[in-house]
Amino acid sequence: MSNHPVVSNPDEITPQYITHAGIEKLIGITVSKQSLWRWETSGYFPRRVLLGANKSVWRLSEVMQWLSDREAERNHRATPANRFSVEG
Template structure:
């Protein structure tokens, strides 16, 4: 039998969930992103963005 491979799917959070998790305002997150002090958002569609949960977890653990 072949070995079972567990594939973990990346989770993406929209701004509301990010703000609740991090506790920062939209303008603070935007400023920190521009300064390279916060994970970059990912373009999901023409008008939607989100952040990778793994990037946010890494950022929080490094603070």
């Protein structure tokens, strides 16, 4: 007997990891692997998980949180109080 759960409908499984191509599809723009690497090393984007010498993926939950953070930043900048404030 296996310790793995039985899945009756594979469409109900939420992927835990996402590939470079999946990231591009998710965010709707083309982003180079070099840009993702720069974003990662600067702390702007989640770190990848290396599955092998030539295969890396990202945790879907971390990428979704990154997108949520970008939306929150946009919403914060777009509020009238913030748009017209002068700091100095």
